[in-house]
Amino acid sequence: MFRKPNPSSGVPIYVQLKEQVRHAIETEALKAGDQLPGIRSLAETLVINPNTVIRVYRELEQEGVLEIRHGIGVFVISRRRSRSRAEEMRDAQHLVHEFVDTLKKQGLAEGEIRRLFEAELAGEIQRR
Amino acid sequence: MAAVIETIELKKNYGNHEAVRGLNLSVNAGSVCAFLGQNGAGKSSTIKMLLGMIHPTSGGGSIFGHRIDEERESLLIRQKVAFVAEDKRLYDYMSVGQIIHFTRSFFPKWNHALETQLLERFELPPERKIRQLSKGMRTKLALLLGFARGCELLILDEPTEGLDPVAIEDVLQIVVSLAAQGTTVFFSSHQIAEVEQVADHVLMIDHGQLVLNASMYEVQEEYRQIQAVFTDPVEERDLRLPGVERVKIEGHIASFVASRNVDSIVEHVRMLRAGNIDVLPISLKEIFLEKVRARS
Numbered sequence: 178m179f180r181k182p183n184p185s186s187g188v189p190i191y192v193q194l195k196e197q198v199r200h201a202i203e204t205e206a207l208k209a210g211d212q213l214p215g216i217r218s219l220a221e222t223l224v225i226n227p228n229t230v231i232r233v234y235r236e237l238e239q240e241g242v243l244e245i246r247h248g249i250g251v252f253v254i255s256r257r258r259s260r261s262r263a264e265e266m267r268d269a270q271h272l273v274h275e276f277v278d279t280l281k282k283q284g285l286a287e288g289e290i291r292r293l294f295e296a297e298l299a300g301e302i303q304r305r
Numbered sequence: 306m307a308a309v310i311e312t313i314e315l316k317k318n319y320g321n322h323e324a325v326r327g328l329n330l331s332v333n334a335g336s337v338c339a340f341l342g343q344n345g346a347g348k349s350s351t352i353k354m355l356l357g358m359i360h361p362t363s364g365g366g367s368i369f370g371h372r373i374d375e376e377r378e379s380l381l382i383r384q385k386v387a388f389v390a391e392d393k394r395l396y397d398y399m400s401v402g403q404i405i406h407f408t409r410s411f412f413p414k415w416n417h418a419l420e421t422q423l424l425e426r427f428e429l430p431p432e433r434k435i436r437q438l439s440k441g442m443r444t445k446l447a448l449l450l451g452f453a454r455g456c457e458l459l460i461l462d463e464p465t466e467g468l469d470p471v472a473i474e475d476v477l478q479i480v481v482s483l484a485a486q487g488t489t490v491f492f493s494s495h496q497i498a499e500v501e502q503v504a505d506h507v508l509m510i511d512h513g514q515l516v517l518n519a520s521m522y523e524v525q526e527e528y529r530q531i532q533a534v535f536t537d538p539v540e541e542r543d544l545r546l547p548g549v550e551r552v553k554i555e556g557h558i559a560s561f562v563a564s565r566n567v568d569s570i571v572e573h574v575r576m577l578r579a580g581n582i583d584v585l586p587i588s589l590k591e592i593f594l595e596k597v598r599a600r601s
Contacts, residue, residue, distance in 0.1 A: 185501065
């Protein structure tokens with residue numbers, strides 16, 4: 178169900194895989210309660226380092242998308258929550274879209290907008 | 306995490322030529338560690354020293370805690386490590402089946418299932434004599450003999466050299482699969498794309514010295530290519546900051562690789578009145594070229 182990440186795209190492999198998992202859940206290709214492939218089998222299928230798979234699963238667990246039941250497997254978190262999460266993301270995406278549009282109209286370049294976002298997020302992390 | 310391979314100030318001279326110049330390596334258990342460098346950078350000499358095939362001029366190291374420069378301990382190392390050499394040397398007079406049988410008898414933890422699986426996957430004819438095998442077949446056979454040994458550490462010297470893309474994918478898949486089962490893999494390669502795919506740690510050597518020692522995570526998250534366009538001409542010394550690698554200046558444009566501190570570097574560059582600053586991700590290949598060129 179997942180595509181092989183492209184190692185030379187400039188986007189880290191774990192980011193590519195994480196996006197794929199997220200996308201599968203948002204489009205409901207993976208539904209609440211569905212089990213994801215095991216670490217070893219996914220690493221073998223995609224021919225990527227198993228630690229990369231572990232990292233993606235852990236991060237998505239922290240983000241409340243997946244649940245890791247030790248010794249059993251990795252599952253998509255319960256319907257209600259993951260669904261509202263997908264909706265939240267869609268709403269947020271809409272807001273970001275409008276915001277970026279406004280900034281562009283004010284004459285900011287894409288790179289500048291990206292930097293502002295990154296600086297803001299980096300500042301967030303430091304303040305925490 | 307425990308280090309499986311460790312070297313301290315490892316050196317090797319051939320006459321006047323210093324092939325390995327004070328290497329401090331450390332490979333963690335369970336890691337898939339790539340060992341990169343140009344031809345003649347000292348990769349094979351290092352691997353041979355690790356396996357006790359040549360003696361260090363000075364310095365030393367250990368594998369699973371056994372010293373690499375002590376003959377008796379080196380023997381223990383060779384029992385615990387599966388090594389596939391660059392030249393894939395095999396006994397020409399044996400058939401494929403015979404050499405498998407022969408090798409199997411030395412290794413009590415031999416993985417029979419993997420042997421069967423690889424014979425089929427690599428399409429190796431058991432009856433054929435080794436001298437009649439093509440170069441690719443020979444490489445596949447050498448890899449089979451290494452993979453099936455059931456060792457905790459695999460050392461592979463350019464494992465995919467001379468293989469077709471299908472076989473390369475097979476080999477990488479086995480590496481990934483063994484790593485998922487806890488095997489530590491240390492492999493040298495010139496194929497940087499495959500390294501990015503399967504490795505979780507990268508060691509890069511140039512002229513016998515370590516020039517990069519980083520997890521793949523660090524490489525992907527922290528290394529950036531930065532290009533800045535200034536209104537006034539800048540000088541190289543304005544950009545000497547921690548984390549800035551070799552700076553290239555062409556008129557008003559400065560470009561360089563940052564290995565860390567990207568945020569504070571960008572901040573500094575902005576204060577130098579840069580009109581435009583581009584921060585881009587960088588591939589391992591570009592880092593490799595940068596590291597190698599910076600020294601030559």
